[in-house]
Amino acid sequence: MVSGTPQPVSPERILQLMWGHAAPIIIHAGIHNNIFEELASGPLTIDQLHAKTGASFRGLKALLNALVGLGLLAKDTEGHYLLTSESTTFLVRKSPHYYGELFCHICEQVIPNWLGLAEIVRSGKPALHVDQAEDGAAFFERFVEALFPLNYGAANALAESLCLAQLNAPYSVLDIAAGSGVWSICIAMKSPQVRATVIDLPAVLNVTRRMLSRFGLTDRFRLVAGDMHTADFGKDYQVAILGHILHSEGEIRSRELLAKTYQALAPGGTIAIAEFLVNEERTGPPHSLIFAVNMLVHTEQGDTYSFNEIRRWLEEAGFEHVRPLEVPAPSPLILATKPSA
Structure with a gap:
């Protein structure tokens, strides 16, 4: 017998939409701070990225982990951050498929x-x-x-x-x-x-x-x-x-x-x-x-x-x-x- 009790509606999709603005701004911050360019040469730790980019340790920690969460960076067991196939293809300036300037356009002109x-x-x-x-x-x-x-x-x-x-x-x-x-x-x-x-x-x-x-x-x-x-x-x-x-x-x-x-x-x-x-x-x-x-x-x-x-x-x-x-x-x-x- 099918219960007549209505199932609760999950807020998950609404919460995802609430933070929809975050992804392009996070990517733009990665571009602005040369994260993808530095990692194009190979995996780096947060300390190494701190030294190369001049960005704050606290800022890098939040940004890098968010990029991992978005699937645009990976992190190995030794704490090195790595590019993914997507970020290598679309977010490194020397790539013929570089989309980074589009994120600059979205964040600086459109938003x-x-x-x-x-x-x-x-x-x-x-x-x-x-x-x-x-x-x-x-x-x-x-x-x-x-x-x-x-x-x-x-x-x-x-x-x-x-x-x-x-x-x-x-x-x-x-x-x-x-x-x-x-x-x-x-x-x-x-x-x-x-x-x-x-x-x-x-x-x-x-x-x-x-x-x-x-x-x-x-x-x-x-x-x-x-x-x-x-x-x-x-x-x-x-x-x-x-x-x-x-x-x-x-x-x-x-x-x-x-x-x-x-x-x-x-x-x-x-x-x-x-x-x-x-x-x-x-x-x-x-x-x-x-x-x-x-x-x-x-x-x-x-x-x-x-x-x-x-x-x-x-x-x-x-x-x-x-x-x-x-x-x-x-x-x-x-x-x-x-x-x-």
């Missing part, structure tokens, strides 16, 4: 703005207007380079899907609000025939130039400084990319941007869109719903959208064959084609 969320919800007014040039230039210049490793896997998968290795004629790419240039850089690396036009604010293009120089691609890129809504895109591109752009723009400006991109493409050209997609009911996935709150905090009209919402906008702009492309990222890319005739 301070989120602290006003209760009043932002009440007023509907963001803490910062990163969708406007005055605020956006300084905001994005500080962290777009950190997004390169985060988007590289998806950008490379897009480049592979275009099958460019056998090109024998020029192939033109438009990268809108390009940031680090990761999307067009990955495409350009597939063939010497690729030529790209990248558009972004002047301050952000300083980062783009640095990345192009790093990959030896400067001579195959044309940089256009300006706001994407007013800049001249040019025309007859084979591919146009909107890499995590629509979420900051809101529906009206996103639809205008898609229509403008349609005009810039050659017949038969492809648009590729990266976004944090939500499901139709807006009940998940959690990271995309949380990112919608981030847009509330940082933009006037920004949001996250479902595949079908963006599909409808694309079809209204004239695109056809709207389809997902599975990539190593939280959400698939969205591709669509401009009709050939």
